Amino acid sequence: MTITIVGVGLLGGSFALAVREKYPKATFVGVDASPVHGQLALAKGIVDQMKPLDEAVAVSTLVVLATPVNTILDLLPRVLDHLPEGATVTDLGSTKGLICQLADAHPKRAQFVAVHPMAGTENSGPGAAFRELLPGKNLIICDREKSRPDSLKLVEALFSDIGMKLFYMNPQEHDLHLAYVSHLSHISSFALGLTVLEKEKDEQAIFDMASTGFSSTVRLAKSSPQMWAPIFDQNRTNVSQALGDYIEFLKQFKVLIDEQNLKDSSEFMARANQIRRVLEGIDRK
Amino acid sequence: MTITIVGVGLLGGSFALAVREKYPKATFVGVDASPVHGQLALAKGIVDQMKPLDEAVAVSTLVVLATPVNTILDLLPRVLDHLPEGATVTDLGSTKGLICQLADAHPKRAQFVAVHPMAGTENSGPGAAFRELLPGKNLIICDREKSRPDSLKLVEALFSDIGMKLFYMNPQEHDLHLAYVSHLSHISSFALGLTVLEKEKDEQAIFDMASTGFSSTVRLAKSSPQMWAPIFDQNRTNVSQALGDYIEFLKQFKVLIDEQNLKDSSEFMARANQIRRVLEGIDRK
Structure with a gap:
């Protein structure tokens, strides 16, 4: 063969x-x-x-x-x-x-x-x-x-x-799911990397103050643009929808912080905590 | 002692x-x-x-x-x-x-x-x-x-x-830096976890399709609301600024995807790739 x-x-x-x-x-x-x-x-x-x-x-x-x-x-x-x-x-x-x-x-x-x-x-x-x-x-x-x-x-x-x-x-189901469980993760990381780099002109400060949590969240920002630009483009309808949903949740959370609404911001995080069940499954794989 | x-x-x-x-x-x-x-x-x-x-x-x-x-x-x-x-x-x-x-x-x-x-x-x-x-x-x-x-x-x-x-x-510098290199990472993860959970009502689908990249990006969404709600609140001016910057970058990226501007979306990711230098430092720690 x-x-x-x-x-x-x-x-x-x-x-x-x-x-x-x-x-x-x-x-x-x-x-x-x-x-x-x-x-x-x-x-x-x-x-x-x-x-x-x-x-x-x-x-x-x-x-x-x-x-x-x-x-x-x-x-x-x-x-x-x-x-x-x-x-x-x-x-x-x-x-x-x-x-x-x-x-x-x-x-x-x-x-x-x-x-x-x-x-x-x-x-x-x-x-x-x-x-x-x-x-x-x-x-x-x-x-x-x-x-x-x-x-x-x-x-x-x-x-x-x-x-x-x-x-x-089928390919349609595949592309829809992937927008949420993979493509969006990459975009969240790319944007996070860029936000921090633009703000922290002194890279030594990021280095000294960042913990492993930052490192883990931003890891995918190292991914290849040559590989990802065409993925986002081919799946743009689903990716744009997922990214729009994500931006909405971030804006909601920003309002809760600005309004000092600790009750609802805690509730937001508690709902997100449910991801633990899913992650425990993935980590066992 | x-x-x-x-x-x-x-x-x-x-x-x-x-x-x-x-x-x-x-x-x-x-x-x-x-x-x-x-x-x-x-x-x-x-x-x-x-x-x-x-x-x-x-x-x-x-x-x-x-x-x-x-x-x-x-x-x-x-x-x-x-x-x-x-x-x-x-x-x-x-x-x-x-x-x-x-x-x-x-x-x-x-x-x-x-x-x-x-x-x-x-x-x-x-x-x-x-x-x-x-x-x-x-x-x-x-x-x-x-x-x-x-x-x-x-x-x-x-x-x-x-x-x-x-x-x-000084405490002011500390809180400003931390908003970007730690607090924002947590919010990006909480919102990502919630976006995926709200869309994917069938958790088995996330489980089957998510890779280690998703797992790494969303890991911090497991963090304790009791711990984080007061952190975001005490540092709300800086956190709100960092989160606003982050939302802006995500919106810019969404426009590039919607407009099929592969040249600029690649450029966006290439800029984010610069985080590699910083991460290599952190991972060596």
Whole structure:
């Protein structure tokens, strides 16, 4: 089996490292726009060889698109065009609506399986990839009924074998949920980072006074703009709604503080405390 | 030396556990409004005995106020009133302006040392206390010139000896900085938790789809309203300003998303990425 990883970064690289361990006989081919990333992926044992896209696709059993989501839109039709009969393409993109819509328009739609692993870190590139990123995490598969049974089976087997738990939903549901439980977190962090940096011109002061709570809340502000700008754009209707809701709650809270309404501000926080149940579940995963 | 810890919770308890190790001969007395917390603090070895406040103060070398900040305002004048000649009182509150202002009005002001350890977790109570919370973290001391040299020296020695790094500033600077690097983080988390909980009535969906990024951003939403409502209230001018700035940045970002301005939204995130330098410093601490 030959698996081609297009985009040998955090997610593609971590997927390859995990699968290699379970499928030692599989050959891994890398495709990447950056020669430096290609070299690093080879050195780190993520892939066995680097190839140009069309050449790699021609010899693949499975092609994994692990680039930013705007590039997935560019590459998916081209990969399907050149995909051998019997081969499969999957994408790991954080949005599913536009990608699935584009796939639906292609005559070889059935050879495509749309997935999204619920895992990541604020770092990027092959240097950030690690084998333990995906095992134990959840995988969302969208529109499974539109994929050929053998393609679906191959993708399900690979992700199951590296220890992921599979969930199924349609792309619209996926994108709506993700706006709230992932995309909004990133925006809240980016804006928090910027608010603090603009105010605290003296970075030493932030450094001296910030605690681990600040560090944890603002961690995602380190995330890659190249990756996130197209995600927010592709999911802009849901993200804009989530962000609007968030701004409303912040404005409500500001009024409670300004009016010294400690009773209602305590009540606001007590309602937010309910997230503890959910987090205990996530942390156990 | 007899040290009285008023409020044997996360911060008071962690302080006692760290100091006990360095000063094995010191006696630790606990004061707490909750008998259950008192029992737990005794069982966990945080203190040697529990006593009523006035009785404990009368035999103390040092009294440490580690309650919510509204209670510190209630207790500080009373503790100063009853404090033996030669003894010292310090407070670990997250706000310093009102507390220092109140102290300034007391004839025994010089026996008071205002401090704030830059450490905490989202948990509370003696069960959450642990010896490693404070060592390696920073301590802010406010208005040191208003404290008697022997009182200041005792407090500095204790916190230094448990491995904290000491910084000095006035209460106004402290409260302004803290609004940005700590209080705002908590509000962003509380509001994020609430936004997600209100939208996702099905908590299983959050659980299945949220990644560690969400978990990290929303962690502080578990924090205690009893502790935080008075902090936001005492520091409301600065907190309201910080929150207003934050809402402005979020609104700007929403416009960029709505207008599909990927160039400027990328630029916004790239500016926020600068927080990486600061965080690398914090994580090294």
